[in-house]
Amino acid sequence: MAAVQVIRSEWTKIRSVASTVWTLSLAVVVTVALGMLISALSRSQFDRMPARERLNFDPTVVSFAGMTLGQLAMIVFGVLVVSNEYSTGMIRTSLAAVPQRATFLFSKIAVAAALALAVGMATSFAAFFLGQSLLGSHRTEIGDPGVLRAVIGGGLYMTLIAMFSMGVASMLRSPMLSLGILMPFFFLISNILGNVDATKKIGRFLPDQAGSRIMQVVPRVDDDTPYGPWGGLGIMGLWVVAALTGGYILLKKRDA
Amino acid sequence: MIELEGLTKRYGEKVAVNNLTFSVRPGIVTGFLGPNGAGKSTTMRMILGLDHPTAGDVRIDGRHYDQLKDPLTYIGALLDAKAVHGGRSAFNHLLCLAQGNGIPTSRVHEVLDTVGLTAVARKKAKGFSLGMGQRLGIAGALLGDPRILMFDEPVNGLDPEGIHWIRTLMKSLAAQGRTVFVSSHLMSEMALTAEHLVVIGQGRLLADTTMADFIRQNSRSYVRIRTPQRERLLDVLHEAGITVVEAGGEALEVEGGKAEPIGELASRHGIVLHELSPQQASLEEAFMRLTAESVEYHAHSETASVPRDWGADWKGA
Numbered sequence: 001m002a003a004v005q006v007i008r009s010e011w012t013k014i015r016s017v018a019s020t021v022w023t024l025s026l027a028v029v030v031t032v033a034l035g036m037l038i039s040a041l042s043r044s045q046f047d048r049m050p051a052r053e054r055l056n057f058d059p060t061v062v063s064f065a066g067m068t069l070g071q072l073a074m075i076v077f078g079v080l081v082v083s084n085e086y087s088t089g090m091i092r093t094s095l096a097a098v099p100q101r102a103t104f105l106f107s108k109i110a111v112a113a114a115l116a117l118a119v120g121m122a123t124s125f126a127a128f129f130l131g132q133s134l135l136g137s138h139r140t141e142i143g144d145p146g147v148l149r150a151v152i153g154g155g156l157y158m159t160l161i162a163m164f165s166m167g168v169a170s171m172l173r174s175p176m177l178s179l180g181i182l183m184p185f186f187f188l189i190s191n192i193l194g195n196v197d198a199t200k201k202i203g204r205f206l207p208d209q210a211g212s213r214i215m216q217v218v219p220r221v222d223d224d225t226p227y228g229p230w231g232g233l234g235i236m237g238l239w240v241v242a243a244l245t246g247g248y249i250l251l252k253k254r255d256a
Numbered sequence: 257m258i259e260l261e262g263l264t265k266r267y268g269e270k271v272a273v274n275n276l277t278f279s280v281r282p283g284i285v286t287g288f289l290g291p292n293g294a295g296k297s298t299t300m301r302m303i304l305g306l307d308h309p310t311a312g313d314v315r316i317d318g319r320h321y322d323q324l325k326d327p328l329t330y331i332g333a334l335l336d337a338k339a340v341h342g343g344r345s346a347f348n349h350l351l352c353l354a355q356g357n358g359i360p361t362s363r364v365h366e367v368l369d370t371v372g373l374t375a376v377a378r379k380k381a382k383g384f385s386l387g388m389g390q391r392l393g394i395a396g397a398l399l400g401d402p403r404i405l406m407f408d409e410p411v412n413g414l415d416p417e418g419i420h421w422i423r424t425l426m427k428s429l430a431a432q433g434r435t436v437f438v439s440s441h442l443m444s445e446m447a448l449t450a451e452h453l454v455v456i457g458q459g460r461l462l463a464d465t466t467m468a469d470f471i472r473q474n475s476r477s478y479v480r481i482r483t484p485q486r487e488r489l490l491d492v493l494h495e496a497g498i499t500v501v502e503a504g505g506e507a508l509e510v511e512g513g514k515a516e517p518i519g520e521l522a523s524r525h526g527i528v529l530h531e532l533s534p535q536q537a538s539l540e541e542a543f544m545r546l547t548a549e550s551v552e553y554h555a556h557s558e559t560a561s562v563p564r565d566w567g568a569d570w571k572g573a
Contacts, residue, residue: 002325009356016348017341089339092306093396096333097356099305099322255307 006098006107014081014111023077024119027158031070032127038065039131046138058218059140060150063131067154067215068187070123071161071208074116075182078165081112082247083175095256105170105251109244113163120158124151146217149229153214156233161186163240164207170247211236257282258303258331258404258437262312265298265459272298274459275312280437282403285430287450287467288439291547295459296439297335300408304333316404326357331404332397337389342382346373346392349381350399359400367395387418394425404435411445423449443543447471457547474542479510479518482531492525493518507531 014020042062046054085091098104128151132139140147169178186208193203203209204225213225213232227235258280265273273295280286290296301307303314305321316324316331324330340349350364368374371391376384381392390410397405407426411419426449430436440446446453446467453470455463463470483489486506493500493510498518503509510518515534522529 005326005358006356009352009354012348012352012355013341013344016345016352017343019343084341088341089336090341091339092301092304092335093339093353095306096304096335097328097353099324099327253308255301 002100003103003107006103007111009098010108010111013108014115017084019080019084020077020115023073023080024115027070027073027077028119028123028126030073031064031066031123031158032130034066034069035063035127035131036066036134039063039134043134043136043138052221056218056220057138058216059132059135059138060128060147060217061215062135063128064124064150064154064215065131066127067158067212071158072183072187074120074158074162075165075186076179077116078112078162079169079175079178079182081108082166082169083173083178086173087175092256101251102248105248109163109166112166113159116162117155117159120162121152121155123158124154127154140217144217146229150215150217153229153233157211157214157236160211160233160236160240161208164236164243167240167243167245167247170244171250205235207236207239210239257318257435258314258316258406259318260299260303260312260314263299263302263309263314264311265295265302265307266310272459273302273309276456276459276461277312278454278461278464280404280435280454281452282435283430283433284451285426285436285438285449286452286454287446288437288454288456289443289446289543290439290441290456290462292441294441294456294547296441296456297408298459299456300333300335300406300439303406304331304335326359326400328353328357328359328400328402330400330402331406332400332402333406333408334390334393334397334410335406335408337386337393340381340389340392343380345378345380346384346395347377349392350395353396354399357400363399363401367398370398371395386413387415390414390418390422394422402434405429405437407436407438409439409441411440443540444538447539455543455546462546470542471539474537474546475539476537476542477512478535478537479513479515480531480533480535481508481510481518481529482506483508483522483527483529485527488525489522489527492521492527496521509535 039062046057049057085094095101095104128142142148142151165178165182168182169175172178172181190203190206190208193199194206194209196203210227210232213227214229216229225232260276260278263273263276264271276299288296288299298307302309303316303321314321321327346368347364350367351361354361354364365374368377371394373388373391373395376388381389384392394407394410397407410422414422426436426438430451438449451467453463453465453467454461465473480503481489483506486508489508490500498510498513501509501511515532519529519532522532
């Protein structure tokens with residue numbers, strides 16, 4: 001079966017370059033360490049928080065605080081997996097070996113997404129348990145309503161953000177251009193658009209804003225978000241499908 | 257067998273490959289010759305399905321490239337030795353290509369051995385010299401033990417030892433009955449390796465012929481004569497039925513003739529000769545004449561139409 005061969009080939013590719021190891025390790029370390037730091041700080045500062053913030057206090061979200069930064073490493077992973085082919089010229093060798101471009105692209109994305117899922121899940125569970133252990137009396141339990149969903153959701157969120165980056169990199173080909181757009185977008189612009197009143201209504205449909213809803217357990221006071229946790233993840237999924245479709249159409253059409 | 261039919265590639269207004277029709281036959285080395293920018297690499301990329309033709313068709317053993325199951329087992333190609341991820345080891349580079357085409361890992365070790373890279377198999381490709389990179393590219397082409405091999409300018413930038421190795425390899429691959437299609441911009445290189453010749457210029461087919469025919473048709477041999485008794489010699493040669501052309505300066509040329517009868521004739525009539533030399537126009541000159549009109553980047557726009565006595569008065573000075 002041809003797809004199985006190509007998946008094996010893509011697995012060899014992904015495990016044999018250093019960028020895979022350092023981007024994914026960075027994603028784990030940054031997400032978990034920063035989550036632990038914020039958890040420890042929240043515990044010591046809890047009594048000094050304003051009443052409204054105490055009401056909204058969501059221990060699960062607090063332990064995931066490192067994801068804002070950790071997702072950037074996931075973005076780099078997703079971008080490099082695809083754009084490495086172009087920046088090195090390997091794409092011509094790869095497409096000569098696997099001329100069915102759909103098989104080539106989707107095998108690559110399947111392998112990279114599976115790896116991102118494994119790392120994302122491990123990161124999410126580690127960030128949760130280690131974060132909770134530092135929250136003391138403000139902690140929550142994995143068995144509490146909605147918590148397991150949020151922790152699994154955290155792993156899915158990291159996977160989807162990597163997949164979205166793969167789609168964008170398939171369209172843009174250049175690693176510098178892809179990172180130059182994705183990094184500031186997810187680190188700054190999306191947050192601004194999602195939190196400023198004027199743009200909030202549109203901003204919360206952006207992939208990361210919608211997707212991160214799944215990690216919330218405690219409902220916000222006067223929350224008027226028009227989608228639930230899975231709905232939000234679904235919106236993010238649609239962004240991923242759109243990015244990958246765009247990437248595939250361009251790959252199919254373009255000369256290598 | 258590779259068959260091209262009316263293959264055309266346009267980039268906007270510019271035509272890179274113009275209505276190419278020819279076949280590459282098995283069992284021989286076919287040279288694909290053309291000046292830089294003639295469209296050789298574009299043609300090869302279209303054969304591999306990397307670039308989409310604007311018009312026309314190219315088939316390998318009757319099928320389009322993307323219809324081949326495990327294409328590396330049909331056709332192996334070295335287009336650009338740098339088309340490798342530098343951070344990956346030579347072994348892993350070949351392994352991922354092998355796995356994608358259902359080729360066993362043992363074959364990776366075999367081809368590494370064939371090209372002499374076994375010792376550096378675990379080293380990252382970015383540390384490789386040009387010659388080693390070329391060998392890795394050739395290992396990739398040989399990986400699927402294909403019936404057809406295609407090399408784009410394989411000797412470019414190699415040292416003499418590397419060039420010799422590639423020539424020998426190509427000949428031995430053809431001797432095994434494989435189809436070998438190799439491009440070059442150097443006629444001298446082709447004359448050493450190719451049996452059949454396809455010449456293109458500005459994307460158009462200029463010649464599709466055997467090497468022997470090409471040499472016969474294009475290598476002009478003549479005898480060059482200089483004498484102070486020019487008029488007398490002209491008369492004598494004319495009487496003997498030998499056609500003479502007046503070349504630049506005081507030289508005369510006899511097309512396709514031998515030097516001996518002319519010398520004897522001059523001696524019989526007591527004519528003094530200052531020069532009597534058999535000349536052979538090189539294949540390189542023949543190739544340059546053929547492609548002269550189609551060369552895209554002229555160093556000087558008039559070089560193609562230099563008169564035969566160009567520089568004669570300068571030489572005399």
